Amino acid sequence: xxxxxxxxxxxxRSLDAKSLPRVLQIQSGYYFQGSVYELFGRExxxxxxxxxxxxxxxxxRLIVELQSEGSKSMTVDLSLDYPGLFRIVxxxxxxxxxxxxxDSVCISPECLGQPEFRCPEELQLAEGTIQAEESFRITxxxxxxxxxxxxxxxxxxxxxxxxxxxxxxxxEFYECADDQFYTxxxxxxxxMPKGRKRTVTWAKSLPSKExxxxxxxxxxxxxxxxxxxxxxxxxxxxxxxxxxxxxxxxVEVLDVTEESDGACFMQPLSLRxxxxxxxxxxxxxxxxxxxxxxxQEELGFLMSSKQVIVHSAYQxxxxxASEIRSEAQRxxxxxxxxxGRFKRRPRMFPTAYDLEVAxxxxxxxxxxxxxxxxxxxxxxxxxxVGDQYLVHKRxxxxxxxxxxxxxVEALACEKMVGKKYKAVLIPMCLDGGxxxxxxxxxxxxLSEVCHxxxxxxxxxxxxxxxxxxxxLLAGATGLQLEEEITDPYLLVSTPDLAQCWEVPVNxxxxxxxxxxxxxGPELTQGMAVCSAVEEIGEDCYFTLRRYVNASxxxxxxxxxxxxxxxxxxxxxxxxxxxxxxxPSPKSPHTAKPAMPSPSSSDCAxxxxxxxxxxxxxxxLVAVPKPGPQKAxxxxxxxxxxxxxxxxxYTHDYEYIDEDELDSIRRKLNDQxxxxxxxxxxxxxxxxxAKQV
Numbered sequence: 001x002x003x004x005x006x007x008x009x010x011x012x013r014s015l016d017a018k019s020l021p022r023v024l025q026i027q028s029g030y031y032f033q034g035s036v037y038e039l040f041g042r043e044x045x046x047x048x049x050x051x052x053x054x055x056x057x058x059x060x061r062l063i064v065e066l067q068s069e070g071s072k073s074m075t076v077d078l079s080l081d082y083p084g085l086f087r088i089v090x091x092x093x094x095x096x097x098x099x100x101x102x103d104s105v106c107i108s109p110e111c112l113g114q115p116e117f118r119c120p121e122e123l124q125l126a127e128g129t130i131q132a133e134e135s136f137r138i139t140x141x142x143x144x145x146x147x148x149x150x151x152x153x154x155x156x157x158x159x160x161x162x163x164x165x166x167x168x169x170x171x172e173f174y175e176c177a178d179d180q181f182y183t184x185x186x187x188x189x190x191x192m193p194k195g196r197k198r199t200v201t202w203a204k205s206l207p208s209k210e211x212x213x214x215x216x217x218x219x220x221x222x223x224x225x226x227x228x229x230x231x232x233x234x235x236x237x238x239x240x241x242x243x244x245x246x247x248x249x250x251v252e253v254l255d256v257t258e259e260s261d262g263a264c265f266m267q268p269l270s271l272r273x274x275x276x277x278x279x280x281x282x283x284x285x286x287x288x289x290x291x292x293x294x295x296q297e298e299l300g301f302l303m304s305s306k307q308v309i310v311h312s313a314y315q316x317x318x319x320x321a322s323e324i325r326s327e328a329q330r331x332x333x334x335x336x337x338x339x340g341r342f343k344r345r346p347r348m349f350p351t352a353y354d355l356e357v358a359x360x361x362x363x364x365x366x367x368x369x370x371x372x373x374x375x376x377x378x379x380x381x382x383x384x385v386g387d388q389y390l391v392h393k394r395x396x397x398x399x400x401x402x403x404x405x406x407x408v409e410a411l412a413c414e415k416m417v418g419k420k421y422k423a424v425l426i427p428m429c430l431d432g433g434x435x436x437x438x439x440x441x442x443x444x445x446l447s448e449v450c451h452x453x454x455x456x457x458x459x460x461x462x463x464x465x466x467x468x469x470x471x472l473l474a475g476a477t478g479l480q481l482e483e484e485i486t487d488p489y490l491l492v493s494t495p496d497l498a499q500c501w502e503v504p505v506n507x508x509x510x511x512x513x514x515x516x517x518x519x520g521p522e523l524t525q526g527m528a529v530c531s532a533v534e535e536i537g538e539d540c541y542f543t544l545r546r547y548v549n550a551s552x553x554x555x556x557x558x559x560x561x562x563x564x565x566x567x568x569x570x571x572x573x574x575x576x577x578x579x580x581x582x583p584s585p586k587s588p589h590t591a592k593p594a595m596p597s598p599s600s601s602d603c604a605x606x607x608x609x610x611x612x613x614x615x616x617x618x619x620l621v622a623v624p625k626p627g628p629q630k631a632x633x634x635x636x637x638x639x640x641x642x643x644x645x646x647x648x649y650t651h652d653y654e655y656i657d658e659d660e661l662d663s664i665r666r667k668l669n670d671q672x673x674x675x676x677x678x679x680x681x682x683x684x685x686x687x688x689a690k691q692v
Contacts, residue, residue, distance in 0.1 A: 005252040012230050012247035016103075016194075017057055023260040026050045027252040046251055053265040055242070056233035059188045065225040080188060081539075085181040086200040088191060089223060094172040098150060098165050101173060104193045107141050107150070112190040114139050114153075116176040123171070127163045130154060135176045136163070183539055188228060198226045235266045242268050242290055242511055268511045275313045275488050275505045283311040283518040285495070290511035298468065298532040301499050302492070302510060309518050311491040316502065318534075319446060320485050320544060324458065324478035331541040332473065333487070334446060335502070335531035340471060341443040341463035345478045346436040347456075352411045352428050356394050362452065363440075365391040371433035380410055381424035383432055388416040389424075397425050449481060456482045465533075472533045485544055491529065497521065502531045507540065 005027040015022070026046045046052075065075050095101045095117070106113050116137045123130040130136055130152070140151040142164075152163045181203050182191060192198050202224060230247040268289050291303045302308070318333040324345070349355050349367065359365045366388070373383040377399035392412040399408055410425035443462050444452070459481060464474040473479065493500035500523065523529070536544075 003254060005254045008232075008245070008249050008251050008253055009247050011253055011255070012057065012232065013195075015054075015057060020054060020056065021257075021265075022054045022255060023257045023265075024052045024054060024253040025256045026052070027254050050236070051256070051260060052234045052236060052245075052253075054232055054234055055268060058231055058233070059192075059228040060231045060246075061229050062184060062188070063227040063229060065227070066220060067223045067225060078184060080185040082184050083539075085183065085203040086187060086224070087181060087203045088178045088187075089199040089201060090177045091175045091193070091196060091199075093196070094174050096172070097168065097170045098173070099167040101138070102141060102150065102167060104195060106190050107138055108190075109140065110190075112186060116178070117173045118176050119171050119173050121171060123163075123165065123169070125163050125165060128161070130163060184226075185539070186543075187226065192226070192228060200224050200226060235268060237264055266513055268513055270511060271490060271503070271505045271508060274310060274490060274512060274514075277313070279312075281514075281517075282313065283309055283522070285515045285518050286310055286512040287515055288510065289513050292508050292510040295508060296532060296534070297470065298530065299501055299503065299508070301494055301501075302503070302508070305494055307495055307515070308512075309493045309495055309497070309520075310512070311493060311500070311518075311523055313488070313490050313505075315486045316489050318485055318487055319450065319455075320482045320541070321473075321479045322482060322541075323476045324480055330476070331536045331538065332479070333485075333504075333534040333536060333544075334473070334481075335533065336447055336450075337531045338446050338465055338473075338533060339467050340461050340465040340473060341445060342449055342459040342479075343443055343462040344438045344440050345458040345460050346438050347458050349434040349436070351432070352426050352430040355391050355434060356411055356428070358454075359391045359393070360454065366437040366439070367391065367434040368437055369432060370435050373427075373430050373432040375427050377406070377408060377427060379425070380408075380427045381415065383426065383430065388437070389413040389426070389434075390416070390421070394428070395425065450484065455484065456480050467530075468532070472535055483545070487544075491523075493523070495520075497523070500529050502529065504534065507534065507536065 011024070026048060028048065059080065061080065062078050063075055064078050065073055067073050095104065101115070101117065105115050107115070114137050116135050118133050118135045119130070120132055122132050134154060136152040136154045138150050139153050142149055142151060147166070149164045149166045152165055154161045154163065182200075187198065187200065200223070202220060232245045232247060234243050234245055235241075236243070266289075269286075274286075285307060286309075287307050288302070288305060292299075295302055317336050319336070321332045321334055323330040323332075347358065349358060355365065355367065369383045369385055369387040369389070371383075372385050375382045379397060379399040390413060392414065395410055395412045396407060397410045398405055409428045411428060411430075413424055413426055414421040415424045444459075449457060449459060457480070458478060460478045461471070461473045461476065464471040488505040489502040490505060491500065492503045497520075
């Protein structure tokens with residue numbers, strides 16, 4: 001059967017990226033005035049019969065159609081780096097078979113590549129039955145003995161059940177509702193079904209340092225229909241450069257992949273392609289076909305060198321950190337080889353739950369209250385601004401509430417009253433605030449911080465890394481070391497081995513051509529392998545955190561604070577639940593925002609709470625040193641009423657933020673007035689209730 005030529009646009013719509021590379025023959029020419037190979041890599045002049053090898057397909061932008069009732073629809077162009085968040089509208093059109101689902105959507109071990117579906121009828125399978133309208137998640141596509149199937153996961157009462165469904169299984173399969181937020185780049189890479197339009201709703205627009213050409217109207221709340229605009233990456237027999245061709249180019253092509261020799265074309269490789277190569281290929285010499293458009297200063301040789309040596313590919317550890325400041329937070333990936341020194345900084349704790357999580361067996365957690373809290377239970381202690389506590393452990397206590405006894409959870413602490421220590425119980429539902437008092441003046445290297453303390457942990461660079469010309473971390477007012485991640489890297493050097501650096505696979509866009517196996521000297525243990533601190537953008541930061549914590553459950557929410565009932569009300573009335581707020585874009589369990597920033601938009605592989613804001617202004621405040629008191633506490637136990645301190649009591653000094661100190665002073669002055677007013681209000685309410 002004779003094959004028919006088709007337009008390049010039609011070919012692109014039918015192209016399956018998994019089938020690449022493909023070889024096309026030009027059937028009708030496209031001519032442009034000028035030299036064939038001097039059009040900046042974006043357009044060519046094509047002649048009849050010319051062969052092109054398609055090595056990649058990508059979405060360059062999205063045409064967004066705004067649909068709202070009672071108004072005329074309009075379209076805008078948005079780049080993939082548009083700093084907004086979107087929620088998917090479930091496709092109402094069913095899929096007729098599992099095979100159609102596999103052909104249309106992206107299925108991957110990554111959490112974003114596991115679509116969820118439902119079927120209005122029962123699915124009778126070998127492992128059991130998936131009930132009608134029960135949602136199932138497709139986690140993998142497998143082939144065994146020539147028979148292909150998908151692995152499906154069903155969650156029932158906190159337990160997971162695995163089923164296998166053949167691709168030939170037919171029925172009506174509907175896409176399930178998705179409550180996650182996505183960036184446009186994530187939608188394009190993971191959630192754009194082939195041959196179907198993707199409808200989304202606009203959830204949130206985020207501030208961006210860079211100005212977008214096209215913005216959605218802020219008051220728009222209707223559906224958005226996304227249409228991708230594609231670009232093809234091609235090479236010819238005679239050119240070394242990768243040429244990008246818009247899919248809308250007015251030419252006709254014929255697929256001649258089966259008849260052509262693909263080996264005669266150049267074989268360009270992205271860093272991800274190189275990372276996927278088997279270990280036997282390394283080390284090898286490679287030519288840089290397309291250098292990165294922007295890299296940090298340490299990796300500048302990737303832009304100036306013509307050839308490099310790729311020694312190995314591996315996964316290595318990085319510490320994800322955020323600068324502690326109120327505005328324009330910077331995010332970093334810090335290698336374990338960082339040679340700077342750190343000193344501890346006070347941590348902020350919004351609830352008693354945070355205190356319980358942060359306490360350690362290695363040292364006593366000493367905190368100062370920054371917000372007042374009045375306990376509703378008899379038997380639990382109220383908190384005043386400026387109160388100092390030594391945190392012990394979580395306990396169950398019997399209290400009186402509304403005239404009845406009740407068992408609640410509380411945090412056992414020691415309240416520091418002058419030179420005495422009083423054992424108290426703080427309610428776990430405490431909606432207050434605490435700041436840590438740090439007595440440790442030591443300097444630590446990064447590996448010591450990760451070994452001795454649990455993350456997240458607040459530090460400040462006390463001595464910069466002298467092995468690099470510019471230490472990105474040295475200028476930060478403070479850093480919160482949030483968590484340890486694992487990320488793919490390539491070990492790349494110049495041909496003379498003068499420079500050898502770890503190059504991130506997911507955050508640098510460049511194209512290499514493998515030339516030959518490297519037969520020169522190998523890297524020895526004495527040669528310095530350098531790792532740079534990376535500054536990443538908001539989109540990359542939240543993407544990394546999402547993949548790291550995809551399977552981590554959120555911490556328990558503190559119980560609602562109970563309201564004190566009137567005297568004539570004996571029955572305990574539970575508090576009415578507050579109206580839930582919409583998920584924050586910085587929540588660790590929702591999709592994360594994308595914000596353009598240097599070297600951030602290319603992070604596509606890879607949530608604890610967002611760091612609290614602190615300032616760099618400090619003031620010297622005297623706080624009791626817990627050393628002598630610690631032994632006495634262990635001897636007498638946390639429940640003794642008072643503990644006398646030794647006469648040779650000494651003080652240690654610690655820096656606390658000036659703004660925090662001013663806030664404590666103001667609250668101390670206002671506290672007595674607040675408590676007096678509250679008691680008067682309660683007396684008036686009680687008198688009114690008795691009169692009624």
